[in-house]
Amino acid sequence: MTSYSACIEMLFVPETADFAQRISLAKGAGFDRVEFWMWSNKDLDAIERALSDTGVQLAGIVAEPFAELTRETDHDRFLAGLEKSRDVALRLGAPILICQSGPLLAGVERARQHEALTSAMARSADVLQGSGVRLALEPLNDRVDHKGYYLTSTTEGLAICAAVNRPEIGLTYDMYHSMVMGEDPEAVLAGGLDHIFHVHIADHPGRNQPGSGTLPLKQKLAWLEAQGYAGPVGLEFKPTGTTADALAMMQGSLG
Template sequence: MNRFSACIEMLFAPETADFAQRIHLAKAAGFELVEFWMWSNKDLDAVERALGETGVKLAGIVAEPFAELTRPSDHERFLAGLERSRDVALRLSAPVLICQSGPLLAGVDRASQYEALTRAMSRSADVLNGSGVRLALEPLNDRVDHPGYFLTSTAEALDIMDRVNRPEIGITYDLYHSMVMDEEPEQVVARRIGHIAHVHIADHPGRNEPGSGRLPLKQKLRWLEAQGYRGAVGLEFRPTGTTTDALRVMRGSLR
């Protein structure tokens, strides 16, 4: 699988604070794809220029604003922001916008929050209809990185995709978060590979480069590929040292 995307929020950050310059560093390191998180705090002119100068493609960005999609009263704010995020994605030719569910709300039954999240995804599909941009809802672990997060189950996220049943909506499948939650990709994804719009990887413990921990990332990536996944694989990890050294360890472990 050669569709690795450098998450330049983490990779090349030790080398330069100049965000757009990280795109040039990614190109020099052999990447044809990069991704990042929020767009509203970036110099988009500089990013667009760097993408054009290097020929590097943008695999994805975050759909802003972060919202409590488990709370119906927050949906309008998110959908208004999604329109702006869609327009930025189109400007930068990013095919994927990544979003999160928001927190598990106290005092509200889980079924109601699940229904609210499902409705948010359905309405998001309408916003993205005809744009070619896909929204990718991301399950996260609540054991290490995101205590109090609602959507920790990949199977539950895929159930939402089954219910929404719109091509504009999928999931970001993060192998790190999934396996921290003791999920086995072969079991939780099974035959629903078509719902995966984007993939992230990092090792555990530490959320560092593949090869630094104990997760069988090579085998799991090969399984996803064998099931037909052909999208980008985002390298969303913290290098333990320099990015160059981390990439050397990663490539050795995944070869």
């Protein structure tokens, strides 16, 4: 049975500006996992208390800083931040850190950028080794949301994971971004599910709740589960109204 994680950067936002309180609201809505993006701009003490008080688990956070991992000269800065992100993840009980590739660099051969990104993941594995925290690189779409982003291909992301070949490194598979790029989840993930650490969903167009758009999310999630994916599915969508209404629409769409 699919286990959902509420992205509290997007869910429960209409209900409260108190970030830590969204954890309690998520618990009240039936979630046992939440996730969020940056940690450096949050009250970590309040978040830690809310997680402890509710018993909610933190599914993942973003590895800071955002960096141009397609550029080798930015790697040291990212790796220094990754050490801090790892320590925050351990403090809050998050097993996954999520990172982005950075931009497609003008005037640099794509093969060289691919090599730089692969190297960054290999070096990241060394930082995380033995900690129990894993890093999940995330392909994103450059057609709607992230113009100029480098890693738009799930296939390329899986190839990077295979080349690094370390248990600390995998992918966040965002079904919304993937299908906006014209990918079929069943095709691009075939044989690669061992590298998928985390999943995100939203509908298209609009990046709103499942049921608001046209993506066959129910079918594709059922396929993922049938293939053995047992990790959380992060609800990273913008509710079109209240969070409760959005979750009710999602329930009606996904069952």
